[in-house]
Amino acid sequence: MLKNSEFVSKLRNSGLRPTKQRLKICEVLFNRDKTFHFTINDLAKNISKNFNEKISLATIYNTVHAFKDKGYLKEITISSDKSYFDTNITKHHHFYDEDTNLLIDCNDNEIGKVNIKNNITGKKISSVEVLVRVASDNQNQN
Amino acid sequence: MLKNSEFVSKLRNSGLRPTKQRLKICEVLFNRDKTFHFTINDLAKNISKNFNEKISLATIYNTVHAFKDKGYLKEITISSDKSYFDTNITKHHHFYDEDTNLLIDCNDNEIGKVNIKNNITGKKISSVEVLVRVASDNQNQN
DNA sequence: CATTTAGTTTAGAACTATTATAAATTAGTT
DNA sequence: AACTAATTTATAATAGTTCTAAACTAAATG
Known part of the structure; x- marks a missing residue:
């Protein structure tokens, strides 16, 4: 309201x-x-x-x-x-928890700046997104 | 054969x-x-x-x-x-050309190593993937 | 090598997320 | 108040994917 x-x-x-x-x-x-x-x-x-x-x-x-x-x-x-x-529209990256299917924002102190050394000729970069998939430590212990 | x-x-x-x-x-x-x-x-x-x-x-x-x-x-x-x-199963990142909808592999000399400073507690990183979306330079000139 | 059994293929149905449609409604304008 | 254009809505349509159960095939067994 x-x-x-x-x-x-x-x-x-x-x-x-x-x-x-x-x-x-x-x-x-x-x-x-x-x-x-x-x-x-x-x-x-x-x-x-x-x-x-x-x-x-x-x-x-x-x-x-x-x-x-x-x-x-x-x-x-x-x-x-x-x-x-x-709803967070600032540039940021994500963790994706494969156990819970939950997305978690990364802050700048979690992932360093991605260094793109070479872009495709004639193209402009419109976004750079990192997705870090994580899973429980004991996932593959079967 | x-x-x-x-x-x-x-x-x-x-x-x-x-x-x-x-x-x-x-x-x-x-x-x-x-x-x-x-x-x-x-x-x-x-x-x-x-x-x-x-x-x-x-x-x-x-x-x-x-x-x-x-x-x-x-x-x-x-x-x-x-x-x-x-079919490339090695660790690598991608460019995605929004004009042509084409995926392009990045080699190591195009994107530097992603520095993950902090992981979620108790979780193991299963993959780190960077997607760089690119588009024609004159995309938004209308 | 005939028989068995367990895995695989198949066509088609079912399902899920999303988009399109066209009529009814609503917001803003005259 | 009447008009116009945008918006909402229920529903149909679509697209990608998964499910199902019958037919088939590969490998194992006797």
Whole structure:
């Protein structure tokens, strides 16, 4: 409720009408202390459980993609069967815990700067992303 | 044809029966000078176009996954709508050309070693992968 | 070498995530 | 208040992948 007017201008500034549904999604995604990771499914469940109103799946897809296109969300690809989104839009890398299927942000003191010595000729680098997969120490002890 | 016996022992050694279909897939994937990237769809088309016999899609999925599990292939996740596989199973990173949707291997002189200073407690690193997305220089000039 | 059995292949159904569609609704404008 | 264009919605459609159960085949056994 608090930051509602912020969300309204955020949406207006990027040419998106501040509809009831989009504001609700903003509230769920951005009215928090910490950033987090989610799948479309997570978000849909979250909304339908914690609020009376239902937002259609199509709208959730549309909105998440619109937010991604406007730079309010980052998409992270870990596995081909699901898309993860991140409300942390700063440049950063990830740990992926294969035991729990949980994504964890890396801070700069965890992964040093990636040194790209040679880029493809005529191309511009649009992003550099490191994914560190981790698993329980005693994984392969069978 | 040449390396057929190698494939037979490769398969036997990992507990997979050397069937006609698996040997054909081995031939297509591994009887080459250079490693390459492919999707299941690519592979299925390749087989049906270049050979008389057809291998069922289910078998292609089964075999590719078996090969992946045995460490003969690496899976690379770039986008959530498709799985890419790599016959280069050495540790290496990738460029992804967003204009052409093509994956390109990085050699060690293109990306320096990634320095992971802090790992998650109690976990072992199972892989470290860097994906450098690149796009045409004049991408955003509209 | 015939028989058995366990693994493999297959076509097609089923499933899951995502996108498209077209009608109903809503926001913002005139 | 009426109009226009954007948005939402339920549902259908699509694409990639996995499941299923019957048919087939490789290897093991007698």
